[in-house]
Amino acid sequence: MDRDFVMGEDSILDSTEPNGNHIIDTIDPSQISFHRGLHGPVPSRKEQLPIHSHGGLLKATSVLRPYSNSQPSAEDTREDSSEFGSEDMDITPEPSPTVQVRIPPGPKFPPLPYSSSKTGLVYDARMRFHAEFPDLMSNADDIHPEDPRRIMEIFEEIRQAGLVQGPEDADEETKDEQCWRIEARHAQKGEICLVHTPSHYAFISSLKDKPAFELKELSEKLDSIYFNNSTFECATLAAGGAIEACRAVVRGDVRNAIAIIRPPGHHAETDSPSGFCIFNNVPIAARVCQNDFPRECRKVVILDWDVHHGNGIQHAFYEDPNVLYISLHVYRDQKFYPNLPDGNLDYCGEGPGLGRNVNIPWADHGMGDAEYIYAFQQVVMPIATEFDPDLVIISAGFDAAEGDVLGGCHVTPACYGHMTHMLMRLAEGKIAVCLEGGYNLRSIARSALAVTRTLMLQPPDRLEADLCPKESAVQTIEQVKRQQSRYWKCLYPKQLDPSHPSFGVAQRLHEIIREWQSKMLCEEHHMSPLTVKRTGIAETFEHNIIATPEFMDPHPLLVIFHDPPEMMNNPDPITGKTELHNSWLADVNKRYINWAVQNGFQVIDVNIPKAVMKEIDDGSYVEADSNEARAAQTKELAGYVWENYIEPHEATQVFFLGIGAAYLGLVDLLSHYEKCREPDSVVECLIGFVSDTVLQSIKRNFNDDDIVPWYYAHSMIFVQQSHHVWDRSGHKKIRRKYGRLIQSSKDPMNDMLLEHQEEVREYLLAKKRQYEKENAVFNGADSRQGLRSPTLPSGIQAARFSGDVRQTPKPGQKLPPLGFFTAPSSRSPLKRSF
Numbered sequence: 001m002d003r004d005f006v007m008g009e010d011s012i013l014d015s016t017e018p019n020g021n022h023i024i025d026t027i028d029p030s031q032i033s034f035h036r037g038l039h040g041p042v043p044s045r046k047e048q049l050p051i052h053s054h055g056g057l058l059k060a061t062s063v064l065r066p067y068s069n070s071q072p073s074a075e076d077t078r079e080d081s082s083e084f085g086s087e088d089m090d091i092t093p094e095p096s097p098t099v100q101v102r103i104p105p106g107p108k109f110p111p112l113p114y115s116s117s118k119t120g121l122v123y124d125a126r127m128r129f130h131a132e133f134p135d136l137m138s139n140a141d142d143i144h145p146e147d148p149r150r151i152m153e154i155f156e157e158i159r160q161a162g163l164v165q166g167p168e169d170a171d172e173e174t175k176d177e178q179c180w181r182i183e184a185r186h187a188q189k190g191e192i193c194l195v196h197t198p199s200h201y202a203f204i205s206s207l208k209d210k211p212a213f214e215l216k217e218l219s220e221k222l223d224s225i226y227f228n229n230s231t232f233e234c235a236t237l238a239a240g241g242a243i244e245a246c247r248a249v250v251r252g253d254v255r256n257a258i259a260i261i262r263p264p265g266h267h268a269e270t271d272s273p274s275g276f277c278i279f280n281n282v283p284i285a286a287r288v289c290q291n292d293f294p295r296e297c298r299k300v301v302i303l304d305w306d307v308h309h310g311n312g313i314q315h316a317f318y319e320d321p322n323v324l325y326i327s328l329h330v331y332r333d334q335k336f337y338p339n340l341p342d343g344n345l346d347y348c349g350e351g352p353g354l355g356r357n358v359n360i361p362w363a364d365h366g367m368g369d370a371e372y373i374y375a376f377q378q379v380v381m382p383i384a385t386e387f388d389p390d391l392v393i394i395s396a397g398f399d400a401a402e403g404d405v406l407g408g409c410h411v412t413p414a415c416y417g418h419m420t421h422m423l424m425r426l427a428e429g430k431i432a433v434c435l436e437g438g439y440n441l442r443s444i445a446r447s448a449l450a451v452t453r454t455l456m457l458q459p460p461d462r463l464e465a466d467l468c469p470k471e472s473a474v475q476t477i478e479q480v481k482r483q484q485s486r487y488w489k490c491l492y493p494k495q496l497d498p499s500h501p502s503f504g505v506a507q508r509l510h511e512i513i514r515e516w517q518s519k520m521l522c523e524e525h526h527m528s529p530l531t532v533k534r535t536g537i538a539e540t541f542e543h544n545i546i547a548t549p550e551f552m553d554p555h556p557l558l559v560i561f562h563d564p565p566e567m568m569n570n571p572d573p574i575t576g577k578t579e580l581h582n583s584w585l586a587d588v589n590k591r592y593i594n595w596a597v598q599n600g601f602q603v604i605d606v607n608i609p610k611a612v613m614k615e616i617d618d619g620s621y622v623e624a625d626s627n628e629a630r631a632a633q634t635k636e637l638a639g640y641v642w643e644n645y646i647e648p649h650e651a652t653q654v655f656f657l658g659i660g661a662a663y664l665g666l667v668d669l670l671s672h673y674e675k676c677r678e679p680d681s682v683v684e685c686l687i688g689f690v691s692d693t694v695l696q697s698i699k700r701n702f703n704d705d706d707i708v709p710w711y712y713a714h715s716m717i718f719v720q721q722s723h724h725v726w727d728r729s730g731h732k733k734i735r736r737k738y739g740r741l742i743q744s745s746k747d748p749m750n751d752m753l754l755e756h757q758e759e760v761r762e763y764l765l766a767k768k769r770q771y772e773k774e775n776a777v778f779n780g781a782d783s784r785q786g787l788r789s790p791t792l793p794s795g796i797q798a799a800r801f802s803g804d805v806r807q808t809p810k811p812g813q814k815l816p817p818l819g820f821f822t823a824p825s826s827r828s829p830l831k832r833s834f
């Protein structure tokens, strides 16, 4: 039976039913007055309009269209509505000069229980009594952010929107479109001790009778907490409010519920209050529901969108497989409250609870709708859907809201509505929202109103167009997905499984490629690895530092510190998989080495890997080390190479070439090497290539004012075209302590290296010739002079050094032998023991 029936807004009769108790409407058919239309021609079946009333929740509905003044008024007809369960009473719709009474057909099935039940709301003004002592607030700016007015502001906002009745409307009956007030009560000791220790309960309970000075003293000893004599009462009311809201939802007394409660709970630990929190309301409510309704409420999702990590909730359920805790919070590498490592994404639960803890730790403040919606779509909803809870509780702090100074984020009320709406898909809509933090009174009120509207089935407002999550947020989400993909079928990419047999023979590609580079350079230029007895980068791969055979002899020496070569790929358009036949390696650095060797330079080539790897590779995703960390490693390694392989030997000139982050470390090295500025120093120049790293200035030591002019004269720093240093160049002169900066016309590193190849070659040759000229004058027919001519073909060169302490590889020999290690030189500028 397919009948169209238009239900206009004015067609719904006001309800007079009390909360939740649906009175079945019966209408006496004899009370309906019919007109001529009834006696007119019988309409075809399709045109028939039923006259119905129906029992149950949808009220008798009528659309009244008076055609003449003589017809009864709308009110009259409503009163006259009566039960017509039969289609035999059809009337002709048009043309009719009389009133047309249209009552929607009775439901074929029982009415929809979810949409016809109500949203519950907990609010008790007594929860405002927990407050800071007035004498601690010396002025208006000193008011504690966890201000008793928070709950009142929220409640008033919802009341003024007409969604709930306040005390002043006490005489009125609750309207159909209003929330049903759920009474808060004091949580019992047994309930609180499902989460907290009895001693914690006893401590909070004892506050009732303590004198003010003692309360102040106690709160000072604790972490971000104040107490007064009402603290216990308010905290038990807040926990009891959360319990009653959740119980009403689980029992089905209400469709869903919001509990406007304080003090908040999610920082409170089992045995101590912290971060404005006394008892942990949400975990208490979750445990009570699991206990009271073991069949109906087995699995619970707690979604915590407070801007702080809910350490207390995480700890309460860390080993519990039946409570999934998901928290979105600002983490900032532990620089944001509660400043614990526990908020990071690798805290995933333990034992049976492993995989039931999901942290989405934002790297910084400033997140807004785009980032929260993205996190919900990518992580929260897939995981929560797979978990399939029986109840969802939102730990709803509104301190990530736009306007909250403490949170510094920008989530709009519309976004809170959308997040609520998404969560309402779960657990057959059984969702309870419990207030946590949120300190801007306007922001929390507007946000809570949007959430309440959504709970009451009003679709959320539109979000702003073109939401685009910040790159850092996308990175966080990707890392969370990688971390959680071990525990959830729905999440990709999956982690590699190190227990898989093929993993045993697998090797990370950066190591293979460096080994291959080393072997190629061995074949072409007889370069061989140098041993470095240091931890860190030096020990990552055997082939990180390689040198031409005569680097200790009197030749000009080019020392290159560089990033690994860049890999480019064209991934499979469907699977996104990277395959070798669609991947390229761009090793521009090798061009510099080839040229240098062919032009009479010796070369030490140092690869600075992107990450220092763990000893046992567990197949996990490894983030590249920071530029700072890589620069520090470079500096240390460069110091070591200098002390052991350059300074004690006879290089005539030393040119440093620093590419990428490695350049930073070389500048640092020069800052600490005072002798480089002496007239007989072999250090000629630092050639730097800077793309996306910062610029490094030479450090002026207290007793050498000449370092800046020296560095300026002995450096050549190519900086990529789009580097921010050029932005300000119009206004402010770039300081000489950064060396001689040259703006490249190119952007990515490889393009820069190719672009300036010729310039660098000319510079190196000019310096080399200048040295040769000067020394030819001094030394006449010095026997060394011949050695500075272009190197001999590799075969001859190898033969000449067969008597050296090192073994020079023979052509075709597979692995280059290791270089040797010399003791630190007494001439060393770096007085460190290795």
Ligand SMILES: [Zn+2]
Pocket (backbone or CB within 6 Å): 306, 307, 308, 397, 399, 436, 437, 438
């Ligand atoms: Zn918070």
